[in-house]
Amino acid sequence: MNKTDVLIIGAGPTGLFCAHQLGIIGLSCEIVDNLDKAGGQCIELYPDKPIYDIPAVPECTGAELTNNLLKQIKPFNVKFHLNERVEELKKNQNRWHVKTSGGVEFDVAAIVIAGGVGSFEPRKFSVKECEKFEGSSLFYSIKDKSIFKDKTISIFGGGDSALDWAIELSNSSKVNLVHRRDGFSGAEASVQKVKDLNDQGKLNLFTKYQMDSVSGDKQIETVKIKHDEGEIKEIKSDYVLGFFGLIMQLGPILDWGLNINKKTVEVNTENFETNVSGIFAIGDICSYPGKLKLILSGFHEGALAARGCFKYAKPDEKLRFEFTTTSKAAQERLGIKK
Amino acid sequence: MAKITYHTDDNKTHTIDVQNGFTVMEGAVQNDIPGIDADCGGGMACATCHVYVKEQWLDKLPAKEDGEEDMLDMAFEPKNNSRLSCQLIVSDELDGLEVNIPSKQG
Numbered sequence: 390m391n392k393t394d395v396l397i398i399g400a401g402p403t404g405l406f407c408a409h410q411l412g413i414i415g416l417s418c419e420i421v422d423n424l425d426k427a428g429g430q431c432i433e434l435y436p437d438k439p440i441y442d443i444p445a446v447p448e449c450t451g452a453e454l455t456n457n458l459l460k461q462i463k464p465f466n467v468k469f470h471l472n473e474r475v476e477e478l479k480k481n482q483n484r485w486h487v488k489t490s491g492g493v494e495f496d497v498a499a500i501v502i503a504g505g506v507g508s509f510e511p512r513k514f515s516v517k518e519c520e521k522f523e524g525s526s527l528f529y530s531i532k533d534k535s536i537f538k539d540k541t542i543s544i545f546g547g548g549d550s551a552l553d554w555a556i557e558l559s560n561s562s563k564v565n566l567v568h569r570r571d572g573f574s575g576a577e578a579s580v581q582k583v584k585d586l587n588d589q590g591k592l593n594l595f596t597k598y599q600m601d602s603v604s605g606d607k608q609i610e611t612v613k614i615k616h617d618e619g620e621i622k623e624i625k626s627d628y629v630l631g632f633f634g635l636i637m638q639l640g641p642i643l644d645w646g647l648n649i650n651k652k653t654v655e656v657n658t659e660n661f662e663t664n665v666s667g668i669f670a671i672g673d674i675c676s677y678p679g680k681l682k683l684i685l686s687g688f689h690e691g692a693l694a695a696r697g698c699f700k701y702a703k704p705d706e707k708l709r710f711e712f713t714t715t716s717k718a719a720q721e722r723l724g725i726k727k
Numbered sequence: 728m729a730k731i732t733y734h735t736d737d738n739k740t741h742t743i744d745v746q747n748g749f750t751v752m753e754g755a756v757q758n759d760i761p762g763i764d765a766d767c768g769g770g771m772a773c774a775t776c777h778v779y780v781k782e783q784w785l786d787k788l789p790a791k792e793d794g795e796e797d798m799l800d801m802a803f804e805p806k807n808n809s810r811l812s813c814q815l816i817v818s819d820e821l822d823g824l825e826v827n828i829p830s831k832q833g
Contacts, residue, residue, distance in 0.1 A: 434772040506766045512833050515804045547800045569805055574797030599805075617807065634801040636775065636833035637766050652764070682768060 391468070393417045394702035395695075396487055396497040398475050398642075401429020403672030403687030404503030405458040410695035412465035413719050416702050418501075420467060421489055423474040423508035428455035430505055430673075431684075433635065444685055454684070464724040474508050476641050483701070485667060499698040502654060502663075502670040503691070508640050512633035514545070518603050519629075526609040527629045537562045541625055543612050545600060546632035547572070552579040554630060559592040565624055567595045567614050598622070603629060642674075650676055660697030661690045667701050669694040729822040733760050733778075736830040745817045751826060752776040752812035762828035769813040771795060775833060776812040777802040778826040788815060788824075803831045 395411055397404045400422035411418045426432055431440075431451030439448050449457070473489040478500070480486075487495040511529035513519065519527055531554065538561045544551050547568040552575040555566040566583060573580045587594040601615040603626075612626045639652055648655040648664045653676035656662060661669050671690035673682045680686070699708045713719045720727075731754050732742045745754035755763040755776075764775035771794055780788065785808055795814050799805045812826065 430767070430772075434767055435770060438770075512801055512803075515831070548797070569800060570796065572796060574800055634774075636773070636801075638833075 390494045390496055391419055392496045393419045393468075394497065395499050395501055395698050396421065396475075396485070396495050397501045397503055398422075399429060399503035399505055399508075399672070399674075400424070400427035400469060400471070401503060401505050401672060401687075402431055402454055402458055402684050403505075403691050404429070404501070405455070405462060406688045407501055407503060407671060407691030407695055408465065408467045409458070409462045410692045411698065412462060412467070412722055413713065414695060414699060414708060415718065415722060416695065416698060417465075418467060419470065419495065421470045421473050421475055421493075423472065423490075423510070425472050427459060427469060427471070428452070431455050433509055440684070442683060442685065464722065474640060478641075478645050483704075498702040499667045499669065501691070501694050501698065502642065502668065502674055503672045503687070504639075504642065504670075504674045505637065506652065506673055507637040507642075509635040510638045510640070511631070512636045514600055514631050516600050516602055519600075519631075522603060522605065522609050522629070525607070526605070526627065527603070527631070529631050529633075531630070534558065537628060540627040541565070542628045542630060543567060543614075543624060543626040544630045544632070547574055548632060548634060549575040549579065550632035551575065551630075552583055554632070555592060556582050556586065559586055565593045565595060565626065567598050567600070569597065569599050571596045593624075595622070595624075653680075656690075659693070661694040662697050669697055729817050729819060729824065731817065731821065732823075732825040734825065734827045735760065735762050736828060737761075747818050749817050750813050751778065751815040751817060751821075751824070754817065755812065755828070760828070762830075762832070763812060764832045765813060771798055771811060771814060774798040774802040774811065777805070777832060778810055778812045778828055779806060780808045780810050781825040781827070782808060784821075784824050787820065801833075803829055803833050 394416040395418040397420045400420050436452040473491045477488040541563040543565040544555050545567045586592040597617045598614040601613040654670040656675045658677050671694050672687035731745045766775045767773035
């Protein structure tokens with residue numbers, strides 16, 4: 390059980406800066422994120438795109454912004470729990486008991502949801518029967534590649550994940566790579582390699598095809614794929630892999646009794662608390678009259694939510710308003726030696 | 728200004744006047760037309776503003792920029808007439824454009 394003052398859900402810029410503000414006022418926090426790294430959309434969607442509206446930073450990329458925020462919170466030694474999604478939330482007297490998808494548990498005084506547009510989840514096949522095989526013979530990510538040895542694998546997608554796995558698995562499995570068009574979004578060298586393997590008969594490439602159906606008893610046995618022109622091919626497959634990138638989904642947050650409006654959580658603008666006491670929401674995921682989905686707004690929201698958490702974490706203390714330029718306490722927390 | 732018609736998955740039709748320079752995505756979002764999520768806000772980074780363009784309009788639309796087709800690979804049930812509505816900038820030439828919004832964005 391991890392005991393800390395505040396649990397922040399989401400390691401995007403808003404969540405990271407909120408951790409800073411909590412640290413400045415002397416509260417501890419830990420951060421959970423479903424991605425394998427901090428940075429949220431800045432890292433996942435546009436790491437190399439310049440951003441021009443961070444106050445006092447004329448230009449920086451999503452990756453630079455993330456790295457600077459991580460540097461800024463370094464003094465607070467914030468613990469990250471990556472590749473984890475918050476699943477369960479239970480009120481336990483005055484505190485919250487939280488559990489993640491990987492079984493990590495927290496005992497916290499307050500929760501700050503900085504979840505952006507939701508957690509990043511793999512995009513799935515639109516064919517309904519796929520659900521039945523998910524986790525047994527149909528996967529959207531690979532944990533143990535040894536199960537594919539000497540089997541027939543049908544891989545769908547045209548990005549780097551699809552190409553890289555098609556190349557790698559073609560060494561020890563029979564691989565079909567199926568993609569909806571002739572062009573690929575993955576690296577040029579990988580595309581060439583896949584085409585070479587196809588020419589050498591070490592892999593079967595099907596372009597302008599998409600999944601039509603899957604069938605089998607407990608495990609997948611065959612997959613039908615459909616050409617743009619309507620022709621249907623049946624291919625034997627022991628496993629099916631789909632690599633269509635990530636989509637953002639609100640997920641379990643929907644079940645926490647929060648007022649939700651168009652995929653966003655309603656908050657007050659005094660301290661960004663939701664309708665549930667002790668649960669705050671900041672950044673793209675929160676809504677209030679006049680809300681702007683800008684990173685700078687997320688920073689402001691995080692500063693106020695951090696102060697809102699104080700009364701739950703330290704009910705017997707009064708919060709002093711201080712500046713980092715002059716506050717001895719804040720400077721000590723930042724580890725500044727004079 | 729152009730009249731854009733959105734056919735939603737619940738078989739409803741919404742015809743909206745969209746100002747030139749705005750995108751077909753913005754026209755939908757600002758008028759609460761359901762089915763277009765536009766999670767990334769028009770950055771061509773998420774494929775959740777996917778629409779099917781009525782066939783006769785396909786050739787009249789601005790060509791796809793680099794990256795749009797890559798994003799469409801990830802869209803829910805992409806077809807030959809798929810476009811990202813954040814990349815369709817409204818002008819007088821698009822007056823009368825009709826798009827179908829898919830049943831899901833992901």
